[in-house]
Amino acid sequence: MTHTIEVPGAVLHYDVHEAGASTHPTLLLIGSPMDATGFAGLVTRIKDRTVVTYDPRGIGRSPRTDGAAESTPDLHADDLHRLIDALGGGPVDIFASSGGAVNGLALVARHPEQVRTLVAHEPPAVQTLPDREPALAAVVDIRRTYERDGFGRAMGKFITITSLRGEIPADFADLPVPDPATMGMPTGDDGSRDDALFGQNLMTCTHYEHDFEALRAASTRIVVGVGAESEGELAHRTGLAVAERLGTKPVTFPSHHGGFMEGDFGMKGDPDAFAVTLRQVLAE
Structure with missing residues (x-):
């Protein structure tokens, strides 16, 4: 009910x-x-x-x-x-x-x-990690990617960081951005910025x-x-x-x-x- x-x-x-x-x-x-x-x-x-x-x-x-x-x-x-x-x-x-x-x-x-x-x-x-500084910086980069390029490219980076095994590299923001299409994500930007993950909870949760x-x-x-x-x-x-x-x-x-x-x-x-x-x- x-x-x-x-x-x-x-x-x-x-x-x-x-x-x-x-x-x-x-x-x-x-x-x-x-x-x-x-x-x-x-x-x-x-x-x-x-x-x-x-x-x-x-x-x-x-x-x-x-x-x-x-x-x-x-x-x-x-x-x-x-x-x-x-x-x-x-x-x-x-x-x-x-x-x-x-x-x-x-x-x-x-x-x-x-x-x-x-x-x-x-x-x-993320604040509990020994590599929290590069990890938090990577999260900030994902948020900036979302704000600049929209959901698809941000999700490509999000999947990359969540599936990566081991410490987060300090140059995560400089790494090539995965093609959203290869992950089944939209390649275009519809202009919306109200996604529940990237817009509402990503920064506050991880930080x-x-x-x-x-x-x-x-x-x-x-x-x-x-x-x-x-x-x-x-x-x-x-x-x-x-x-x-x-x-x-x-x-x-x-x-x-x-x-x-x-x-x-x-x-x-x-x-x-x-x-x-x-x-x-x-x-x-």
């Missing part, structure tokens, strides 16, 4: 998939900039508890009403806080993917009482400074997940760095960054095995 909740600056749409009688906490699935559709396969594989998905502000069915150009992790965290209140206040369990994992960590730093377990899968917390002192002190159990097939890639390396800062050991999930997907957004993972691992982690 779909519901809405008004939050400052946006109207959030969320879906409640009831499981009937269950002793397990509600499981909230969050991504960014991915909307609820990316979790469709995972929802069908978790039947023992109520599962909630939502579209973050400015994405999918959740329009912004404040006219702002960017969304920060703290703003997303406040939205999640209000969403959990609407669900009864928690504590809930959360599986958070990519930018959603950054937002989930921001939520736990502020409202640990609302979250029993947070599974943060490959959060792109976010996490409050690790608050996270280590939180009552929430925080589990960092990394993909078995994404070793060496940016989000895998940031996941390892976040776990190290928390003083915990990461859990390896099947497949890659989008391992829970059935082919959504061009990412085919291993959702059956991924769901098994997620259930095991939540049961511990």
Whole structure:
């Protein structure tokens, strides 16, 4: 069943998939900039508890009403806080993917009482990397490419940096720009600059400074997940760095960054095995 909740600056749409009688906490699935559709396969594989998905502000069915150009992790965290209140206040369990994992960590730093377990899968917390300066500079270059040339060429660079294994080269901005057509991306520029990834969340998500002192002190159990097939890639390396800062050991999930997907957004993972691992982690 779909519901809405008004939050400052946006109207959030969320879906409640009831499981009937269950002793397990509600499981909230969050991504960014991915909307609820990316979790469709995972929802069908978790039947023992109520599962909630939502579209973050400015994405999918959740329009912004404040006219702002960017969304920060703290703003997303406040939205999640209000969403959990609407669900009864928690504590809930959360599986958070990519930018959603950054937002989930921001939520736990502020409202640990609302979250029993947070599974943060490959959060792109670039500030935690030893090579953060060239990595952050590369992100800035992608944003500038988007502003100058549009979505296609920016996505070409984005795919390049996210699939690169190892440290980010200092001369990333000077490297040849991949041909968008070879990646199935549009080659022209339609003039729009309101993309949820490049316009709203790229800079604020990757540049976010996490409050690790608050996270280590939180009552929430925080589990960092990394993909078995994404070793060496940016989000895998940031996941390892976040776990190290928390003083915990990461859990390896099947497949890659989008391992829970059935082919959504061009990412085919291993959702059956991924769901098994997620259930095991939540049961511990």
